Amino acid sequence: MNKFKEISRTARKKWDQLQSSAIPIIYLGTASCGRAAGAKDVHEAIKRYLKDNKLQARIIEVGCIGPCYLEPLMDIRLPHSPRISYANVTPEKARRIIESLLINGNPQVQMALGHFGENGDKLIEGIPRFYDLPMLKSQVRIVLRNCGLIDPEDIDHYIANAGYAGFLQALEKGPEGVIAEVKDAGLRGRGGAGFPTHKKWETCRNAPGNIKYMICNADEGDPGAFMNRSLIEGDPHCVLEGLLIAAYAIGASHGYIYIRAEYPLAIVRLKKAISQMRAYGLIGKNILNSGFDFDITIKEGAGAFVCGEETALIASIEGKRGMPKSRPPFPAISGLHGKPTIINNVETLGTLPNILRNGAAWYRQYGTPGNYGTKTFSLVGKIRRSGLIEVPLGTPLRQIIFDIGGGSNKQFKAVQTGGPSGGCLSEEFLDTPVDYESLGAAGSIMGSGGLIVMDEDTCVVDVARYFLDFTQKESCGKCSPCRVGSGHLVEILDRITKGRGLPEDLIKLQTLGETIKRGSLCGLGQTAPNPVLTTLRYFRSEYLNHIKEKNCPAAVCKELIEYRVIPEKCTGCRGCVAVCPTGAITGPRSEPHNLDPTKCIKCRACYEVCRFDAIAGDAIIIRSRRRIHDDHTA
Amino acid sequence: MVDKYKEIFDEFSGEAGDLIPILQKIQNKCGYISDDAIRSISPFLRISDNQIYGVASFYSQFRFTEPGRNSIKVCMGTACHMKGGHILGEAVERELKVKPGQTTEDKRFDFQRVACLGCCALAPVVQINNDIRSRMTVIRLKQLLDKYE
Numbered sequence: 001m002n003k004f005k006e007i008s009r010t011a012r013k014k015w016d017q018l019q020s021s022a023i024p025i026i027y028l029g030t031a032s033c034g035r036a037a038g039a040k041d042v043h044e045a046i047k048r049y050l051k052d053n054k055l056q057a058r059i060i061e062v063g064c065i066g067p068c069y070l071e072p073l074m075d076i077r078l079p080h081s082p083r084i085s086y087a088n089v090t091p092e093k094a095r096r097i098i099e100s101l102l103i104n105g106n107p108q109v110q111m112a113l114g115h116f117g118e119n120g121d122k123l124i125e126g127i128p129r130f131y132d133l134p135m136l137k138s139q140v141r142i143v144l145r146n147c148g149l150i151d152p153e154d155i156d157h158y159i160a161n162a163g164y165a166g167f168l169q170a171l172e173k174g175p176e177g178v179i180a181e182v183k184d185a186g187l188r189g190r191g192g193a194g195f196p197t198h199k200k201w202e203t204c205r206n207a208p209g210n211i212k213y214m215i216c217n218a219d220e221g222d223p224g225a226f227m228n229r230s231l232i233e234g235d236p237h238c239v240l241e242g243l244l245i246a247a248y249a250i251g252a253s254h255g256y257i258y259i260r261a262e263y264p265l266a267i268v269r270l271k272k273a274i275s276q277m278r279a280y281g282l283i284g285k286n287i288l289n290s291g292f293d294f295d296i297t298i299k300e301g302a303g304a305f306v307c308g309e310e311t312a313l314i315a316s317i318e319g320k321r322g323m324p325k326s327r328p329p330f331p332a333i334s335g336l337h338g339k340p341t342i343i344n345n346v347e348t349l350g351t352l353p354n355i356l357r358n359g360a361a362w363y364r365q366y367g368t369p370g371n372y373g374t375k376t377f378s379l380v381g382k383i384r385r386s387g388l389i390e391v392p393l394g395t396p397l398r399q400i401i402f403d404i405g406g407g408s409n410k411q412f413k414a415v416q417t418g419g420p421s422g423g424c425l426s427e428e429f430l431d432t433p434v435d436y437e438s439l440g441a442a443g444s445i446m447g448s449g450g451l452i453v454m455d456e457d458t459c460v461v462d463v464a465r466y467f468l469d470f471t472q473k474e475s476c477g478k479c480s481p482c483r484v485g486s487g488h489l490v491e492i493l494d495r496i497t498k499g500r501g502l503p504e505d506l507i508k509l510q511t512l513g514e515t516i517k518r519g520s521l522c523g524l525g526q527t528a529p530n531p532v533l534t535t536l537r538y539f540r541s542e543y544l545n546h547i548k549e550k551n552c553p554a555a556v557c558k559e560l561i562e563y564r565v566i567p568e569k570c571t572g573c574r575g576c577v578a579v580c581p582t583g584a585i586t587g588p589r590s591e592p593h594n595l596d597p598t599k600c601i602k603c604r605a606c607y608e609v610c611r612f613d614a615i616a617g618d619a620i621i622i623r624s625r626r627r628i629h630d631d632h633t634a
Numbered sequence: 635m636v637d638k639y640k641e642i643f644d645e646f647s648g649e650a651g652d653l654i655p656i657l658q659k660i661q662n663k664c665g666y667i668s669d670d671a672i673r674s675i676s677p678f679l680r681i682s683d684n685q686i687y688g689v690a691s692f693y694s695q696f697r698f699t700e701p702g703r704n705s706i707k708v709c710m711g712t713a714c715h716m717k718g719g720h721i722l723g724e725a726v727e728r729e730l731k732v733k734p735g736q737t738t739e740d741k742r743f744d745f746q747r748v749a750c751l752g753c754c755a756l757a758p759v760v761q762i763n764n765d766i767r768s769r770m771t772v773i774r775l776k777q778l779l780d781k782y783e
Contacts, residue, residue, distance in 0.1 A: 036753040036766040068755030223750035224712030261695055302654055302693030319653035321692040380713040386755035452712050466715050604721050605772045
């Protein structure tokens with residue numbers, strides 16, 4: 001314990017020195033999303049520029065702070081000044097900002113996004129506070145509190161920010177005390193189902209046997225969700241501290257982190273973090289002289305959505321095909337290698353240090369009765385401000401989509417919560433509070449936290465087909481309603497999107513969907529039909545459009561649309577002619593071009609060229625065939 | 635034949651739970667899981683070829699054909715789908731005359747459709763080798779492919 005006090009003191013000192021650094025500090029968001037947006041090129045450019053100009057500055061790579069649509073993000077902190085954030089940085093822009101700030105002391109107010117100043121910092125006029133930006137204002141960052149602010153590869157940064165203080169609290173309280181605290185906090189599993197965390201733990205703790213296992217489920221398989229990836233990349237220690245606390249509470253001496261192989265950076269960061277824990281004696285035998293032994297093994301998933309299900313995940317760790325088993329016995333009684341096992345989601349674990357550190361009463365001030373605390377979401381799709389957010393449970397969908405996300409560029413149509421297992425909710429549900437029960441009542445689920453926003457250009461039939469195609473491919477094959485039934489759902493939906501749907505298809509979809517839900521063993525099959533059933537309920541007219549009028553109102557379904565050149569708008573720049581792979585577009589320069597629909601394969605190249613590179617900008621349109629027909633007859 | 639994988643086997647104790655990590659290491663080293671590899675694992679873990687193939691084929695990560703010099707992964711996640719990920723997939727098929735899971739005849743590229751790369755806010759994304767490219771368009775993808783040999 002004394003050794004840890006010494007470690008904390010040193011970490012705190014190191015952090016304070018960084019905060020009062022005499023040389024400028026450049027923070028660069030280099031999580032996966034930052035990298036995808038080009039942060040690595042920016043990093044190289046900054047290093048070269050500093051070297052060429054003999055400028056002194058320290059570069060710190062940080063995780064994702066949330067507004068992914070503004071990536072790459074670069075923050076600069078000059079001595080005695082607040083940290084200032086700049087968005088959509090390119091190598092050239094980074095050079096300009098650094099030159100202006102480091103050489104001339106000019107913060108380039110018009111390019112700045114926000115500052116991180118506290119009261120008392122010398123503030124800069126014209127730059128808003130970062131946390132007052134519309135996307136961040138109504139967020140409550142508990143799990144994500146360190147993401148984007150600390151160096152995720154430096155355990156001292158984490159410790160200096162009250163890291164492992166929750167674990168120390170846990171050791172003081174003892175295992176039963178930890179379970180009581182978590183019960184008091186009302187924490188429910190953040191993986192999707194919302195089962196009370198302490199109940200699982202109690203069962204496992206009271207189960208007979210000396211060997212127990214604690215597993216962190218980081219197999220974030222929902223397409224469209226990346227909360228867990230961002231958290232591990234931005235603050236791996238908070239998940240690991242949570243794992244320690246949970247293991248201590250249930251009496252496990254060995255832990256596993258089951259993580260998707262598609263997240264290489266997160267795996268690297270976890271491995272580094274674990275070796276740092278080892279060096280500080282936070283893992284291994286007799287941790288901090290408490291008599292508690294614990295060690296962690298990282299297991300890389302091999303690409304199977306169903307392995308997010310507890311029993312399938314266990315089968316996968318045991319080296320088998322990831323197929324779920326019937327329950328009971330529940331893993332808390334008989335799990336990995338037949339021993340009592342607890343599986344908690346990344347976010348559940350990331351919440352634990354905060355509850356232990358600040359107490360259950362503090363945690364319960366967020367959220368609503370029965371749904372305490374916060375939840376992270378990945379806000380994506382047809383939305384202006386996409387990214388990673390954290391809000392108190394009970395926040396209405398409208399506030400999340402419009403206040404935080406800024407709404408869609410076009411008319412909002414629907415939001416899918418809970419990924420492929422969730423439902424598609426229409427506009428009238430926008431005032432639904434986001435909690436486990438309200439979303440369930442609307443026919444959807446909370447799920448792990450993917451929020452996919454759709455606008456008028458999204459076809460819900462196509463989206464339903466997409467989700468079913470996904471779950472059907474990911475079905476493990478054990479239960480025939482799921483294996484065969486979801487295949488039939490895809491077939492019917494596919495037919496409808498191709499304009500070959502029949503009126504009786506709607507009844508078939510409904511009964512088949514309900515049968516699959518009833519007849520499947522695990523969560524995958526029990527929820528797979530949700531996207532079809534909810535869209536049938538809330539967007540029936542769109543199905544009827546496809547079936548009766550062979551019309552896709554959103555102009556998405558390939559067989560039901562056509563590409564057209566608007567002669568009045570076409571300037572004859574030949575941009576589209578050059579990119580058309582089939583020679584469907586012809587015409588001399590400076591004259592409106594002609595598009596032959598019989599040759600067109602709808603590859604979208606001409607549409608992109610016209611929108612982004614041509615003078616006309618919108619001379620090529622994608623319309624539903626039906627609408628073109630109606631326009632002609634009108 | 636066995637020597638090729640001995641280095642990998644040495645890291646493991648030979649329990650059933652080692653199968654997936656061993657397959658992953660072999661794929662990392664050789665690029666794919668060959669018949670040869672499966673035959674070598676069998677005596678080491680004392681399970682049949684069939685069982686090994688059964689596990690390996692269950693998981694989408696494992697491939698059983700030789701990869702190309704470059705690998706293209708087109709993201710089929712929800713956000714990418716809504717922003718035209720499937721159209722990018724079709725563009726790759728057309729440009730390189732290759733189907734998902736295949737390698738081009740000249741071994742220049744192999745092509746896969748993947749579930750979600752986790753960069754949904756920057757959709758649609760494509761991964762070529764280790765680089766994830768965001769906000770991809772059909773035209774930029776074509777230009778990008780030309781840069782790889």
